[in-house]
Amino acid sequence: MPLEQVMHQLEIITSGEGFHDLTKLINNWIKASRIQRGVLNLTALHTSCSLTINENADPLVLKDLSTYMKALVPEEGAKPISGLGERLPYKHSYEGPDDMPAHIKTSLTSSCLSLSIEDQRLLLGTWQAVYLWEHRYSKQSRKICLHAIGEIQKSNKSLEVNANFNSALTSARNASKLNKIVQQRHNPEDWASEDGHETNVDLLIDRIHDLTCQDDRDK
Amino acid sequence: MPLEQVMHQLEIITSGEGFHDLTKLINNWIKASRIQRGVLNLTALHTSCSLTINENADPLVLKDLSTYMKALVPEEGAKPISGLGERLPYKHSYEGPDDMPAHIKTSLTSSCLSLSIEDQRLLLGTWQAVYLWEHRYSKQSRKICLHAIGEIQKSNKSLEVNANFNSALTSARNASKLNKIVQQRHNPEDWASEDGHETNVDLLIDRIHDLTCQDDRDK
């Protein structure tokens, strides 16, 4: 099967410093785009948030990560880890006390990730999730570029291919809009705070996914 | 030549915190898969080990990296680098004192790497090697996904193509199993501790590579 590429921009509304699990959103997009197998590149189009892979089970891991990162990159500037020398306040300060630390945290983590897709989903370890890590304190609108190169499953009936594909893309776009509304109405912190139980956000996203797949089953 | 993709999962048995050079294993797989030129994506399917590229010459570099990382992310929790404020113990502690530091170290380094393949081998600088960096203290079984997109060399005699390719894949699988046995019987720390001299592990891996290539020469 020849390789093709598909691109999409995901919009995420964040609500302060913390982690936003992108795994389900990404898997929904992969299914809607019918990418069977391939490499997915993710790029955060910002310099004060990053992408990271970490534990999906105990939400305390994410809390400890936040706490650690705040201690490592404090607002008031760095003192050498050796304990020697003066404290060094940041010079880039006019965008607020959280801005320069956010740029540093971005360089210490990642702005892009490349992952494998297999059987129409991200190939991740059992305990892995893909997170957008917001480093600013206030609400932000963040764009993540999803760019896959791989084998895209086509329908056997060639006439249906374009119709199916267009409806899947429309569904994916609708899903993206719906997700944005969901995120604006709900506290995204719920995602990380529920110890693995299904939250309202999860249930809504599952419903979005059902709607996305419905189009294809109806044909 | 049209682009194709090949995937493989490498299993590595680690024996405590430290570095495991993956360069030869990866190059053996590239040769067995006959990938002439392409991009290779590596993903560590775990949240307490990472992938890093660093010096292949002086093993003291790896020792210093370990020492530095332990100082940067200590077991007892972080004190702000500014020197101000209280020590902050980790809340996620029930998996052992090395677990939360391992998650932090993973986020501060990388879970995935993308590298170029040229002339059937990784394109690396003279002093570069690709390492699995184990952050846990105890023995762990680690899976690394290798996913290449590129040009795959085929035999001129078309009937032999599939046979060759299947035998190469079988050889690669056997090589992977053999490597696992090799690692279980030997101390993988030898890899980093021998100042560039060939170790038993290196010699065994070279033998595996010879066996892998033998299949093709026999045809």
Next chain:
Amino acid sequence: MPLEQVMHQLEIITSGEGFHDLTKLINNWIKASRIQRGVLNLTALHTSCSLTINENADPLVLKDLSTYMKALVPEEGAKPISGLGERLPYKHSYEGPDDMPAHIKTSLTSSCLSLSIEDQRLLLGTWQAVYLWEHRYSKQSRKICLHAIGEIQKSNKSLEVNANFNSALTSARNASKLNKIVQQRHNPEDWASEDGHETNVDLLIDRIHDLTCQDDRDK
């Protein structure tokens, strides 16, 4: 359009610790190679410099990043961030006091980045630039591998395709050589120090780009 791959090695002469904006050089290469849409993988073929994406607007951000990183990874070795324990001097010291910190900084940032190309240019956020981050104090010659997989625009007139493509490649090579000369004659620190105003270096690179495109317009 079938996917193809293109590779190129960029040579950068650095002049001490700091940031070198690669964005224009990369975009020039993408245009010369006529890559319409695809994924670009960048690899720094060294263990004491890295690749990072950060702010392109206020040069104080880059100054603060440097200052922070020097405090985080000091020459004299690390003291645990907890404030407990002894200072730990580096064992790998024979290549100079900046060498081991450079290896650590490389592992804390990135040796490779994967980004999207759309409409013959890098898909970046408004405030993002791609930097080579030199961690050594002295002048160094650095090689960055550019490896794109994507759709390459061909001319409609098939006879012209190869001629165009070869001339574009030649132009790209010339552009690379010219850039090298430009960098040797000018202080690359100018790139980051001019608060967004066009520098001599910028103007020369624009001229290189014009020359690169001229070949195609002439046909």
